[in-house]
Amino acid sequence: MTLDLDHLTWSVDGRRILDAVDVAAPAGALTGLLGPNGAGKSTLLRLVSGVLAPGAGRVTLGGQDLLALPRRARARRVALVEQESTVPASVTVREAVLLGRTPHASHWGGLTARDHAVADAALAEVDATALAHRLLVTLSGGERQRVHLARALAQEPALLLLDEPTNHLDVHAQLDTLAVVRRLTARGVTVLAALHDLNLAATACDHLVLLDAGRVVAAGSVHDVLRPEVLEPVYRVRCTVLLHPRTGRPVLTFDPADGPPPGGTADVTPDVPDTRRPPP
Incomplete structure (x- = not known):
């Protein structure tokens, strides 16, 4: 859509x-x-x-x-994964992912076998099945990001x-x-x-x-x-765009807008001989 x-x-x-x-x-x-x-x-x-x-x-x-x-x-x-998503500190990874099924849950009953299957599939999709029984607060930032993505996937x-x-x-x-x-x-x-x-x-x-x-x-x-x-003009940098030799997609490099032009020479401190005595 x-x-x-x-x-x-x-x-x-x-x-x-x-x-x-x-x-x-x-x-x-x-x-x-x-x-x-x-x-x-x-x-x-x-x-x-x-x-x-x-x-x-x-x-x-x-x-x-x-x-x-x-x-x-x-x-x-619609599912949204924000930069900093919050869930109760005591929940496991699997419980956090199951929260994604809340919009689909019946008003009269709890989670169904399908809800559990969708959550498990979402964990597998982001390669987080091994984390399922860990407390969310014990994970690294990157691991938590994967779990929040799995929760969004569970919303289907x-x-x-x-x-x-x-x-x-x-x-x-x-x-x-x-x-x-x-x-x-x-x-x-x-x-x-x-x-x-x-x-x-x-x-x-x-x-x-x-x-x-x-x-x-x-x-x-x-x-x-x-x-x-x-x-x-948007990022206030100098930009050079190359093409990836295999994919043909852009590859970008950047220089400060007030720095030397690409391929130019910046002011550098000249090499000075090291006159310190070597240790005995």
Whole structure:
């Protein structure tokens, strides 16, 4: 299902955080939400999920107004993984993942065999089955991130929202997480993910949206958005874009905007001979 944001606006204390944002995230694709700190990425995800109420604008998924749905019905369609998710300290990993089944639970009964099967499959999907009986508070930041992703998968959403899903993860775990997301999109799930690492976005995303100061400044394919003339004024850096020899996707390198030009020579301290006496 395609996610459409129409003139989404949000302000706090009279300050405009998102300003008439129009976004179309294609169905069954990974759309990367890019932008510097303070661009409005996390706020946008919270508005789409219904955690925050927009001052103006509409959010539709497959033509259905998400914000008009009751909270429980919306949670059966949309899952959000925030950078810092909280659950009670005493719960195990498996219990935390089972919380993702809450929107599907019957009003008259507890969890079903299918709920348990879905939770177990979600743990397996993120390679966290071995953690199932651990207390969540005993896990590392990266392990907790995988568990929160499993909890979102247990919701069986049509739309998955991810806020910095590769934060706290080493390179191997980052690639594993993006592989999980790619498997979801192959099954038709629409994913919108806020990402800081532009090279990860170049590697994994089908579509990109670039925010700056609460406005959309570019949207399109990785080749359309990850261009020096687009990125440099937003991130205030010099950018060089190469092409990966195997995938053909962009590979980016950066230099400070006020530093020497790429290939130039910076001022460096000349080598000075070491005149200290060696130890006896």
